[in-house]
Amino acid sequence: MIRLYDTARGEVRDLVLRSPGRVSMYVCGPTVDNLPHLGHGRFTLVWDVARRWFTFQGLRVHYVSNITDIDDKIIARAQAESRDEGDVVKQYEGEWWDAMGRLGVAEPDDAPHATDYIAQMVELIESFLERDVAYRTSDGVYFDVSSVPDYGLLAGQPLESLRAGARVEANDEKRSPLDFALWKNAKPDEPRWPAPFGDGRPGWHTECVVMSLDLLGEDFDLHCGGFDLKFPHHENERAQAVAAHKAFARHWDHNGWVMVGGEKMSKSLGNFTSLTELLEHTDPRAYRLLVLRSHYRSPIEVTRDTIADAERALARLDALARRFELPVLGGDRFELASAHGWEEESLELYERVVSLMNDDLNTPAAVGELFEAVSVANAAADDGQKVAARRLAQSINVLFGAMGLALLAGNQVVDADSDRLVQERDVARAARDWSEADRLRQALVERGWIVEDGASGTVIRRP
């Protein structure tokens, strides 16, 4: 049984699925108005790991994550840069998928776009107007939050207390400051879609309700996103589903955010680092390992120091892959626990990792177990216990693969000149000509290689 935190209840509980053996999950995706930042990298990694783990445990996962391709910020950028909105969307959605590919985040089964669902959103908004849970103002259509009795469930606060803390509202046509826009009337030069209540565009909170219910159906299993989406975004999605008399997400879960210098990284603070930039000078696996080494609901600091720490830890794993010539897992490939043999020490490791992972995805403790196992495997190999060592190393590889982390033995292209130096060095070492061997090593180091003398001769790799 998999246990997972549920934001709606504020506790870890059994993941109770709509239909046994299948998980339907919806992860709120990005608004493509800018380069993806580190926070986007974290949430996609966190839920990618969850998805892979569920799959590993034998569940069939239907993973949906949207692209918000119409939004005030997209319009603002288009106007500021005198471009077409579609052009902005095309550029940044391209950057998005490119970054996801490099991070090793598997593509969603469905990646719906808001603009493909305008008609259904209009239909929903109309039904709200008919039933008077929404009302029109001079600038659009608003949802009346007081029509939902348990509004504030995800925020963990009743409506009254939320209202008390609300900031002063500029729009005095709203009945409550908490009421949110379902539809925004188009101003001149703004993109627009026709609607009986006035041409315009949908508000942000409506798209996810419509798309998740369309693709996953009512009563789907899991709705995820960053902590900051809890309120108001997810609260408002839920409110609409309640008002529409639709059973919505059975479980809600939210990942912690990325911090910078002790503060939350966010667009409004302007302190965000682009993911694209990070990936230009870092092994993307280091970010995945950094994410795995903290609990998904905790905040993380992503700095050169924490990334460098993860890179050094990764080197230890890659060394294991080199020593045991492990196959490359992760990436597009999803591991299945049932497809591997688990015996003796590897079975013990498997069971420890499973119990940690199934308890609210305790990746840091699971990774701790795996690193411990790395030492055990190496020690066993040093001790000549080849079979046990190999079995453990392969299991470590599979378990990291199940979290999407690929261990890389190297498989690096060695140019002909370097290869010649390696061979000459083996000859020199066989002849115990140490000064020549040292000279050849120096030549290889100058070519940027790290030189290791193994049982089968000189091996070179890039740092």
Add this chain to the structure above:
RNA sequence: GGCGGCGUGGCCGAGCGGUUAGGCAGGGGCCUGCAAAGCCCCGUACUCCGGUUCGAAUCCGGACGCCGCCUCCA
């Protein structure tokens, strides 16, 4: 003001009443022609003050500090 989270050894980071978590960095040793990789050993930590208990980083009360949500945000 309301609600929520956090404070663990140089750094990162598990922990849910009694166990050496784990990683990185650092020190010592083994292995190696010398290295690299690997192995072994070492640092004995829980913001503070009370309380409960045979026993608390873990439970209770209080204090201090930090962060977040209540506005667009992953």
